[in-house]
Amino acid sequence: MNTPVKPAADIGKGLFHTPFWLAPEKNVFANRSTRFKELADAEHSGWRDYLNLLAAVCAAQQAVADGRDIAAPARGQGKTVLPEAGQGGVPSEFFAVFTALLDEVQGKIPAAAAQETERLKKLGRADAEVLAGRVLAGSTQADDRAAEIWVQAALQIVWTAWAGRLNENDVPPTEADTRTHCPCCGSEAVGSVVLIRSDLNGFRYMHCPLCNSRWNVLRAKCPTCGDAGAMRIQQFEGPDGLPPAYAAANAESCNACRTYRKLYRQDKQQYADPVADDLATLGLDIMVGEAGYERGGANPFLLAEE
Template sequence: MNTPANPAAAIEKGLFHTPFWLAPAADVFAQRSVRFQELAAAENSQWRDYLALLGKLAAAQQAVAAKHVFALPPTHQGHTVLPQAALGEVPADFYVVLAGLLAEVGTQAPQNVQAELNALAALPRAAAEALASRVLTGSSTPEEQAATVWVQAALQIIWTAWAAQLLEDAVPPVQERTHCPCCGTEAVGSVVFASGDLAGLRYMHCPHCNSRWNALRAKCPTCDSSGGMAIQEIDIDAAVAQVAPLLAAKAESCDVCRSYRKLYRLEKQQYADPLADDLASLGLDILVGEGGYQRAGANPFLLLGG
């Protein structure tokens, strides 16, 4: 929880102040790594290997983040508090962070991804930055898809470190609740807190800078209507025992705009991570997709057709 730097401001806000925005936890990547490993252990298909690899990648992200101090760029320069990711401007630190990340994960990655890591590590600075810019703007080619995982991971380190330096007052509430107020990326899912001051409140999660922001549960975060919301979930009786860690994943669908996004009730699974758990509950996407709903919010580590 953010401790306001100014006690007078805290009093003004009241004791039961609901923060609009929550900064990423200092150990967000380490927590995610543990979660990926848990989910990998519970997965009995080949998909287990990818979840395990992402567990190693998240641990490497935490290790690399700890080695750098990222200077906060000027804030509020455009529509978002931090530089808007989709504008494609590559941070000056990106190249060295990518190199560090590839070196860190390279020692543990399986043989079949070594070639990919080596090719990426061999890219000259200009080529790596051009690739990162394409990843940010969503214009990378299908051949580049496997590389985007590592590039996204490096970019996440930087944007997350920036977000972690912001004070709560720097991120005022905005009407828009689908996209991250800090970096403009669409939410990958949301969590409903189980305990503490925030119990029962829903926060959207940014897959890029790991910010969270408050959004009313009764309203569709995509189209703002409140009439057609429904919760969909896998029929647990019909599912195999291995889905136990996934019990918290539900799809919140809207009949007005026909979109859905996943929601995790932390009372059911306190360690649910909107990015990791999303990748371990793809059966839910199939179920909801068959019902004619379109997924809202991309997961940077979900390689379609991969």
């Protein structure tokens, strides 16, 4: 009998190898769309409309992503594996993806949102890229607010396609004290997930809101300051206990640095998504925020109030 030959880089990783990095799931946008729809159906306030809109945005992201082949970018520059998002450089693919996304949602979104997409369709390439540059650099203006989810959604398609071209050996483990940020694109994690995948059951992975990579971080320590003794897990306490949307959502807060991040336990809700579930569990943020903790990691679809 022959022993299967392993690629050289995999030798020594052993049976219980825990990968540092996990590639974006192939259907990440479609799955997120399904989850937004489920969460919208369970929501009884006016916020439901926004969750439904995001379900349509994510479905369109998947359609656009599936319909094109985005080439890998030049690698090995700077401290991230892919071009670093916060540097503000707009990918050359952005404009084509952005316009395809706006076309894709036509007829599938409410009139108010369609008014904005019609306006954005009239932007020339140069103006659209300037807008995208502001979104990437975090320097958007009040007038950009309605445009932002569309730009964010298009940027996610590009970076996620790039990350999908990497393999595990391309993404070496980073230092423990930099693990709040994505090793591929430098974005701060939107939250983390405790997996139930058989080989990785119970492991915690941070989730990138831009390229949808996941990377492993030990559960015992605060990912922000490294303190191991002051972490607390909190869940939302409503008047009637824990609402169903909050079953998997936890806030991991640290008394040493007074920050918190959200963590989703797939053993409580196997379809929990760190982007979608975040927006359906804002009561948890309000509760922890009122207790004096500052959130680490922003959701690209949660737009700041002016």
